[in-house]
Amino acid sequence: MRPPREYAEESERHPQLPPGSEERVAGYGVMGQTFETGHVLGLRRWTASSVGEQFTSIWHREPDGSWHFYESAQPQFACSRWFGHGVQESVVVPIDVTWDGPTQLRVTAEGRVDWHLTLAASPMTRVMNAMGGGMPMAAWRSTAMLRAMGAMASATLGVGKVSMTGLTANGLPFDANPLRIWRVVDAVATINGVDAGQPAPLPQQARLGDFWIPQHGIFAMGRVFVGTPS
Numbered sequence: 001m002r003p004p005r006e007y008a009e010e011s012e013r014h015p016q017l018p019p020g021s022e023e024r025v026a027g028y029g030v031m032g033q034t035f036e037t038g039h040v041l042g043l044r045r046w047t048a049s050s051v052g053e054q055f056t057s058i059w060h061r062e063p064d065g066s067w068h069f070y071e072s073a074q075p076q077f078a079c080s081r082w083f084g085h086g087v088q089e090s091v092v093v094p095i096d097v098t099w100d101g102p103t104q105l106r107v108t109a110e111g112r113v114d115w116h117l118t119l120a121a122s123p124m125t126r127v128m129n130a131m132g133g134g135m136p137m138a139a140w141r142s143t144a145m146l147r148a149m150g151a152m153a154s155a156t157l158g159v160g161k162v163s164m165t166g167l168t169a170n171g172l173p174f175d176a177n178p179l180r181i182w183r184v185v186d187a188v189a190t191i192n193g194v195d196a197g198q199p200a201p202l203p204q205q206a207r208l209g210d211f212w213i214p215q216h217g218i219f220a221m222g223r224v225f226v227g228t229p230s
Contacts, residue, residue, distance in 0.1 A: 001129060003102035004028075004119050004182050007221045008045075015048035018137070018223050023082075024050045026223035030107075030117065031178070032213035033187050036200035038063030040213055041115055041189055043107055044079055045097050052077035056095040058109050060191065061206055061213075070095065070109040082226050086169030086208045103182075105219075111192075118186040119219050124156050129180045140177045141225070159214035160201070166210025173227040174211070184217025 008028050018024055025046040032042045042059035049055065055073035057080075062068070069090040071078040080090040094110045107115040121129075139145045146164040153162040164176045189196040201215035 001121065001126070001180070004105075004180075004219060004221070005099040005102045007180060008099065011047045011221065015054060017048040017050060018225070020225055022050075022228075023226045024048075024223065025226075027054070028219070028221045030184065031218045031220055032059075032206070033115075033117070033184055033189075033199060033217035034202050034206070034213065034215055035187075035189065035196040035198065037195075037197040038202065039189070039191055039196045040202070040206050041113065041191070041196070042213065043097070043115075049077070051081065056097060058095060058107065058113055058115075059208075060113065065206075067208065070112050081170075082172055082174070083169040083208050083211075085171075113189065113191055115189040116187065117184050117217065117219070119182040120185045122183050125181050125183060128153065128156075132179050141175060143175070146175060157214075157216070157218070159216045159218060160205045161212040162214065163207075163210050163212045168211070168226065169209035171209075175225045176211075176222065177224070178218075178220035178222040180221040182219045184219060187217055 011027050017026055027045045027047040029045050030043040034040050040061035044057040047054045055078045057078050058070040060068045067087040069080050069087050070093050072095045075084055075090040084090055096108045098106045100106055103119040105117045143165050150162045150164045168174050187199045205215055206213040
């Protein structure tokens with residue numbers, strides 16, 4: 001399989017919004033990265049969006065459990081649109097996503113976050129990528145299939161509970177399709193000028209709405225569908 005940088009750069013050059021009547025985003029990001037200090041970071045780089053221009057969002061959870069979103073677009077056109085009810089503040093700031101190598105990623109938000117990551121495949125991520133690559137869209141939109149995939153990922157990846165379908169913090173139904181994944185094998189971050197410490201699982205797994213933050217960093221290429229309340 002090609003390195004993650006190639007997939008990400010292809011997504012930047014040729015954004016592809018999946019078909020559907022719901023609100024949709026597609027691109028790449030880090031589902032979550034936990035640190036020994038209790039800080040949590042996540043990255044959403046959506047190169048295609050049905051609600052506006054492409055945007056980048058950094059999710060940050062403080063050790064006290066409060067969430068902050070740093071976003072390159074106004075909140076109503078970024079992740080706060082779907083998860084803002086669980087967030088203490090949403091701040092519009094310049095965000096830069098840079099590849100320093102085929103598997104080395106740097107994410108910076110001016111004055112807020114400086115985050116370096118190294119990614120790698122594992123036997124299990126290769127298996128899951130092979131399975132996902134052969135699945136038709138109908139399977140990716142099946143709630144039963146997404147729940148089964150989440151349970152399998154929970155049992156095999158060692159990242160705690162994984163949810164691919166559920167409700168956002170704003171009470172909206174979502175389906176997440178991680179089409180390709182890699183493990184984060186090293187992460188260093190400075191948050192508001194303070195070292196976040198070594199990557200480590202949290203004593204209690206974090207979540208926003210029904211989206212559970214992995215206890216070990218996972219990078220994904222994928223898409224998300226968000227509907228209206230039932």
